Structures are given as structure tokens and as C-alpha cells.
Amino acid sequence: MGPGMDDPAPVRPRERMLALGGDRVGDDDLIAVLLGTGMRGRPAEALAADLLRAAGGLVALSRASPRELAQLPGMGEARALRVAAAFHLGRRAAELGRARDVTIGAAVDVWRRLRGRIAGLHQEAFFAIGLDVRNAVIEEVEVARGTLTSVDIHPREVFRPLIRMAAAGAVVAHNHPSGDPTPSHDDVTLTHRLREVGRLVGIPVVDHVVVCTDGYVSLADTLREAF
Numbered sequence: 066m067g068p069g070m071d072d073p074a075p076v077r078p079r080e081r082m083l084a085l086g087g088d089r090v091g092d093d094d095l096i097a098v099l100l101g102t103g104m105r106g107r108p109a110e111a112l113a114a115d116l117l118r119a120a121g122g123l124v125a126l127s128r129a130s131p132r133e134l135a136q137l138p139g140m141g142e143a144r145a146l147r148v149a150a151a152f153h154l155g156r157r158a159a160e161l162g163r164a165r166d167v168t169i170g171a172a173v174d175v176w177r178r179l180r181g182r183i184a185g186l187h188q189e190a191f192f193a194i195g196l197d198v199r200n201a202v203i204e205e206v207e208v209a210r211g212t213l214t215s216v217d218i219h220p221r222e223v224f225r226p227l228i229r230m231a232a233a234g235a236v237v238a239h240n241h242p243s244g245d246p247t248p249s250h251d252d253v254t255l256t257h258r259l260r261e262v263g264r265l266v267g268i269p270v271v272d273h274v275v276v277c278t279d280g281y282v283s284l285a286d287t288l289r290e291a292f
Contacts, residue, residue, distance in 0.1 A: 078110050092123050099151050104139050112139045116148075127152040128185040156181050168200045172283035175238050175274040178205070183240035184278050189216035191239040193223050195232030196271065203230050213242055218255060220262040227268050235263065238274040246275040246282040256284045 078097035081090050096113035103109040119137045120126035126134075126148070134145035159181070169175060179192060189211040195203040206226045209216050216239060227235050237259060239252075248256075256273040263270040272285035 078113075093117060096126075096148070099148055100144055101147075107139060115139060127155075130185060130187060167202050169194065169196060169202060169236055169271070170200065172272055172274045172281055172286070175236055175272070176276050176281035178202075179238055179240070179274075179276050180278055182207075183276055186240060187242050188212055189239055189242065191216050191218050191223075192237065193227055194236045194238070195227050195230045196234040196236065198233045200234065200271070203232055220259055223259060224262060224266055224268065228266065232268050234269050234271050236272050236274065237270060238276055240276050244277050244279065246277045246280050248275050248282055248284055248287060252284065253288065256288065 078090070078094040081094055082098055087095065093110060093113040096116060097109040100109045100112060100116075103112045107115070115138050117123060117126060120129060120134075129137075129149070131142070131145045131149040134140055134148055135142050137145075140148075167174075167178075169178075175194065178194075182192075183190065190207055191209045191211070192205060193208050194205045197203055204226070208222045208226065209218055211217060223235075223237060241247075252273070252275060256270075259273065260270045272283055274284070275282045
């Protein structure tokens with residue numbers, strides 16, 4: 066049986082979350098639960114409030130890298146990694162929880178789908194999105210993670226998950242951490258290579274989209290004659 070009407074409210078963040086549920090506690094309580102413990106003279110809930118203020122709010126905190134988080138008051142590497150991992154898991158769960166029958170009709174749909182995942186990334190990441198015969202999304206897979214300026218991709222890494230999910234077609238995409246979505250010469254070369262492999266295995270590559278937080282470029286549009 067839950068707490069009675071006259072019972073005092075739970076004091077500790079973990080107790081509040083257990084008693085009230087995650088939807089009814091504050092941001093600082095949820096972050097305090099993640100931190101686990103405070104530091105000398107600062108309990109976890111005070112440290113969580115300090116963290117939110119120093120970061121500039123919850124959205125800014127969610128986009129900070131582990132290295133940036135580690136510089137905030139009372140954090141350090143272990144706590145920074147724990148907080149960053151929680152935000153990454155939340156974003157990933159939100160993406161995977163989208164309806165599977167969402168269709169990809171244009172490059173802007175790819176950008177809207179991926180911009181949350183690439184926000185704050187300091188490395189290039191490459192994604193393959195499997196489509197059914199109606200261009201509905203079957204599954205989205207990150208197939209590789211690279212450096213600030215490049216990511217090494219082999220066609221087998223792209224087509225292995227697409228074959229496994231029995232995709233009828235595919236869209237591939239990667240980010241440019243610089244914020245400039247202009248395709249490089251390597252991007253164009255890779256697009257042609259993946260297109261040829263797609264023809265061989267019967268999974269046509271519908272588009273290759275370079276995504277950034279504030280924009281995107283479709284190589285299907287850029288290389289219209291090739292698609």
C-alpha cells in the first residue's frame with residue numbers, strides 16, 4: 066500500500082522517485098539519482114541543481130559531451146560518463162520507439178529522423194536505414210563511428226544488417242560534425258560504390274544524405290543523373 070495522505074513526502078531523490086514515479090519528480094531529482102552520491106558538504110540533490118545551473122539547463126546538459134560534463138562542478142569522469150550515457154540511451158530509445166511504418170519520402174525525413182542522434186557528436190557516424198516495398202522504415206542501424214573528419218565504411222558493414230532485415234531498399238546517411246553538410250569527394254565516391262553493391266544484392270540505395278544539426282544535403286539530388 067502506498068503512502069497515506071498524511072505521510073510526509075519522501076526526502077531523498079531515490080525515495081521520491083520510488084514513491085511518485087519518474088514523471089512526477091523534478092529534473093534535479095532524476096539527475097541526483099543518476100549521480101548516486103554527492104560530495105563532501107554537497108548532497109546529491111544539491112550537486113544535481115548545481116549541475117543544471119552550470120550547464121545552462123536540461124537541454125544544454127543533454128547535449129554536452131562527457132569531456133565537457135567532467136569539467137562541471139563536482140562531476141569528474143565517472144559521473145560525466147554516467148550522465149552522458151543516460152542521455153544517449155534516452156535519445157536512442159526515443160528513436161527506436163518510433164512507429165515502424167514511418168515512411169521515408171524525401172531527404173528531409175532522414176534529417177528529421179537522425180538530427181537528434183547526431184546532435185553533439187564530435188565524430189562522423191554512418192547509418193543504414195532499411196526500407197520495405199512501401200518505403201516504410203524497417204530498422205535504423207549505426208554501422209560505423211569514425212573521427213572528426215571521416216569514417217571508414219566497407220559495403221559489407223552497410224549491407225549485412227540490411228540483408229538480415231530483408232530490406233527492399235535502403236537510405237544511408239552520415240553526419241559532418243563541422244556543421245557543413247556539403248558532400249566531400251569521398252562521400253560521392255562511396256555513394257557510387259554503395260549504389261553498385263546495392264544493385265548486385267538487390268537492395269537499391271535510394272539516397273545518401275549528409276546530415277548536420279541545422280541542415281542536410283541529398284546526394285540523390287546532387288547526383289540526380291546517377292540515381
